[in-house]
Amino acid sequence: MFAWDPALAIDIPEIDAQHRALFDQAARFDAAVRSGQSAREVAELFAFLSRYAQEHFAAEERLMLEAGYPRLPSHALEHAEFRRRLTTLVPHWESEGDSSSLLMAVSGFLVRWLREHIGTSDRAIGAYLRARGTPPPT
Numbered sequence: 001m002f003a004w005d006p007a008l009a010i011d012i013p014e015i016d017a018q019h020r021a022l023f024d025q026a027a028r029f030d031a032a033v034r035s036g037q038s039a040r041e042v043a044e045l046f047a048f049l050s051r052y053a054q055e056h057f058a059a060e061e062r063l064m065l066e067a068g069y070p071r072l073p074s075h076a077l078e079h080a081e082f083r084r085r086l087t088t089l090v091p092h093w094e095s096e097g098d099s100s101s102l103l104m105a106v107s108g109f110l111v112r113w114l115r116e117h118i119g120t121s122d123r124a125i126g127a128y129l130r131a132r133g134t135p136p137p138t
């Protein structure tokens with residue numbers, strides 16, 4: 001479930017590498033949750049992943065801006081919605097301590113969102129660049 005699926009590649013090497021890294025980090029977070037690692041370790045992995053996701057969104061939005069991608073506003077809204085979901089989940093998670101069912105729900109949400117968003121919205125960026133004949137940034 002957390003393994004990178006080559007079918008999710010959007011043929012923009014820089015972005016594909018970031019997506020692979022996001023999956024790796026989500027897998028690490030999930031493994032920590034399932035093996036019952038300490039709340040501190042789980043929280044650190046989560047903080048690392050959310051920071052990385054913010055940097056990735058910023059890089060992707062920069063690329064869309066530079067390419068004059070027409071669906072940038074709705075795409076950026078999806079990123080914002082993801083950020084909002086994470087920030088609403090975290091206080092809930094902290095108040096419930098290290099409830100393993102909640103942590104698993106967080107981990108399930110992460111991977112479902114990544115698959116869905118990369119497979120549709122991010123893929124559309126790759127298709128747009130290809131259709132325009134713009135070489136992808138490396």
Ligand SMILES: [Fe+2]
Binds near residue numbers: 117121
């Ligand atoms: Fe995106």
Ligand SMILES: [Fe+2]
Binds near residue numbers: 122
């Ligand atoms: Fe992305």
